[in-house]
Amino acid sequence: MVPNVQLMPDDGDPFYNPERYLRVVGKLNYLTMTRPDIAYAVSVVSQFTSAPTIKHWAALEHILCYLKKAPGLGILYNSQGHTRIECFSDADWVGSKFDRRSTTVYCVFFGGNLVAWKSKKQSVVSRSSAESEYRAMAQAT
Template identity: 75%
Template sequence: MEQPPGFVAQGELGRVCHLRKSLYGLKQSPRAWFGKFSQAVEKFGLLKSKSDHSVFYKRLIAGIILLVVYVDDIVITGNDTRGISSFKSFIHTQFHMKDLGVLKYFLGVEVTRSKQGIFLSQRKYVLDLLTETGKLGAKPCSTPMNPAMHLTRDGEPFEDPEKYRRLVGKLNYLTVTCPDIVFSVSVVSQFMSSPTIHHWAALEQILCYLKGAPERGIVYKDHGHTQIECFSNADWAGSKVDRRSTSGYCVFVGGNLISWKSKKQNVVSRSSAESEYRAMTQSVYEIV
C-alpha cells in the first residue's frame, strides 16, 4: 500500500503505510475475516473439519450442529434444534448478521424441500446462462456430447478465446448439481489455451442439452442406511491428443451422491488394467 497522494513524510520517501486493520477489498481482508470468524465459532465449541476448513461441527448427545461458511455467507444445519438456536443467539452477539430463515438459495444453488427429500438445482443459473449465450430458444438435444466425437487441437481457431474460457468456467460451476455434464465439461476444459470452432461447437451442444431440462438437479433423501459406496471407471488412451486415459468416479453415502469427478490421468497408462487401477486409486483416496 503506497502513501496517499499529496502526502509524503519528510525524509521517508519510498516508505509504505503499515496497516493495523484489514481494509475491505484488499487481499488480506478475507483471510482476516475468516480468522476472526473461526475464533468466534470455536469459542462457542464448534470444531473445524480437518477435511474442509470451511466446515465446522459440534457433536453432542442431543445431536449435531454443522456450519458451512463462504466468505460472509453461512449455512447452519443439524438435528440439534436447541443447539442451533443457542448458536444463532451467540453469533448475533459477535457480529452484525441477518437470519434469512430456512435455506432456499445459496451461491446460485436452489434448495427445495418435499416429502421425497431435499432437491438441489441451479435452474436460474442455467436460464441466465442460456440467455447470455443466446441459446434460450435453441433446440434441445438428448446428450451433452456426441460419443463418437474426439476433439483435437487441429482446426480453425475460435475468434473469441476469452468468451470460450468464461463459458467453460461457468459450466464448471454448474457441475455442482449436474453430474451428467462433468465428463463433457472436463473434455472442453482441456482446450482453454487455444480453442477452435470445433471446441465451441461442443460447448454449444452442452448448452442445448441443458436447454432440454434446466431444472435438472440432485435429490437427497433418507434411504434407511449410511453405507458408503463408490463406483469408478476409466477408458484406455481415450485422448487423441496425448493418448492419456480419463478416470471417473462417484461416491454415495447412505444412497445419496455426494462426490463425483471426471479427469484425465496425469500419465499414459500402458494397459487398460493400469488405467482402471489408477481410477480406483483416485476413488479410494476420495473415500478416505
C-alpha cells in the same frame, strides 16, 4: 458429448472470441457442482481454453442445448433408509488420442445420495486397460 467425436487441439479454424469461450467454460465448471451429468463433457471442452476452435465452440453449444432441454436434472438428496458408503469407478483406456492418457471417473454415495465425484485425466500413460482401471480404483479409494 457427441458419441465417438474426439476433439483435438488444432481442430480447424480458431474461434473468433476466445474470451467468450473462456467465460462460458468457467460458468459451466461452476455448474458441475450441482449437475455432475455434464462434468465429463465440461472437462473435455475446458482443455482447449488457451486456443479454442470453431469445432470446440460447437461442442460447447451442444452442452448448452442439453442443459436447456433438461432443466430438472440436478442433485436431489433424500433418505434411502441406510447409511452405507458406496463407490463406483471407471476408466477409459487411451481415451485421449492426442496424448494417449486415460480418464479416471468415480462417484461416491453416502446413504444412497451422491456426495463426491471426479473426472480427471490420469497423470501417466497406462500400458493396459487393467492398469488404467487399477489407477481409477486407487484414486477413488
